[in-house]
Amino acid sequence: MYRPVQDEEERYLLHQLHLAAVLKEDSVFVPGTQRGLWKLRPDLSFVFFSSHTPCGDASIIPMLEFEEQPCCPVIRNWAINSPVEKSNNLEDSKNKRDCEDPGSSVAKKMRLGTPAMTLSNSIAHHETQESGSIKPDVSSSNLTKEELDTANGIAPGSFKVVDVYRTGAKCVPGETGDLRKPGAAYHQVGLLRVKPGRGDRTCSMSCSDKMARWNVLGCQGALLMHFLEEPIYLSAVVIGKCPYSQEAMRRALTGRCQEVLALPRGFGVPELKIEQSSLLFEQSRCAVQMQRADIPGRLVPCGAAISWSAVPEHPLDVTANGFPQGITKKEIGSPRARSRISKVELFRSFQKLLSSITEDKQPDSVRVQKLDTYQEYKEAASAYQEAWSALRKKPSFASWIRNPPDYHQFK
Ligand SMILES: [Zn+2]
Secondary structure, eight states: OOOOOSHHHHHHHHHHHHHHHTSOOOOSEEEOSSTTOEEEOTTOOEEEEESSOOSSGGGOOEEETTOOOSSSOOOTTTTTTOHHHHHTOHHHHHHHGGGSOTTSHHHHHHHHSOHHHHHHTTOOGGGSGGGOOOOOOOOOOSSOHHHHHHGGGOOTTSSOEEEEOOOOOOBOTTSOOOOOOSGGGSOOSSOOBBOTTOOSSSOOBOHHHHHHHHHHHOSSHHHHGGGBSSOOOEEEEEEOSSSOOHHHHHHHHTGGGSSOOSOOTTOOOOOOEEEEOSOOOTTSHHHHHHHTTTOOSOOOOOSEEEEEOSOSSOOEEEEETTEETTOOGGGTTSGGGSOTTSHHHHHHHHHHHHHTSOGGGSOHHHHSSOOOSHHHHHHTOHHHHHHHHHHHTSGGGTTOOOOOGGGGOOO
């Protein structure tokens, strides 16, 4: 499962900038028209692949009666007339599960679930309850008629929407929130959400929201904009075989960023192709779930993350619960305990790149003012910040959760 974080891309792009600006070697960048600025080679475009539909809004997918499940069949007799279902509050049940009295009705229901249900309700983050199936008897929904009719490419009128796939991604404060009614009326669509299954140390937005933001701000982040004439936009997003809806993807990724007013020069909302592959990624949740269909017990993701960037030095970054593999408890807090794609390490690479460029070849944005901290460098990327302000003026992005400034006050 690819997590849509931009850190691997940033690492790659920083290396490409180093090739172009310092080593004068072949790179994806060519000189721009202004001093110290670069632009993407015109014959190149970036395609984003994810083995699973992004968490958050894109995962709220209409479920149709008689529809063949895209994969991972779920058994529908679970929890019928149970107290859990009456409360219509599966998410809360799941999240409270760990602190529940193990003998409580909620805990019992979770364990008594059929293997398929138990699995799909036990997986954190991306791999959350998207495939949870609830008693299919409700057809009301706040999805539009078109969304319902065109979901999964099925001809209008031939199927009844009985439910929606759910996302464990909760709405951010300030959004109206989910209705949590049974069946298809459980979720509200088009809302900002935070990543499911995370502690509240940092509030990370859901992948659907981050990807929607890329459509306007680019996927390079604020720092790299110091070197770029225009942001780097994805030209296509491809999702592997899994529960998927073209309509939900469009609504979540592009529908929310139309008509952003007063974007600075170079920024825009270019067309994004959204496609689904018929190939099942063999390590995807669906595939693992199918292999384990007869094995009872919870399927939980491990805390390990492998990221790979096309860079010559240490292309692989393997972390367990956020720390590089092999780190001892004593070393936590030391530089060795930092992932190569952490903000601090990326900032180091950025500073290294900047210091390798002679001052007369540096971009104006970093020459005209004295910048020190990560936060200062980010804020000084003025076109990027202007575009971000313009986007936040739209009601659909107004409640975006931002990390507190002190989180970025490192040098
Ligand atoms: Zn996610």
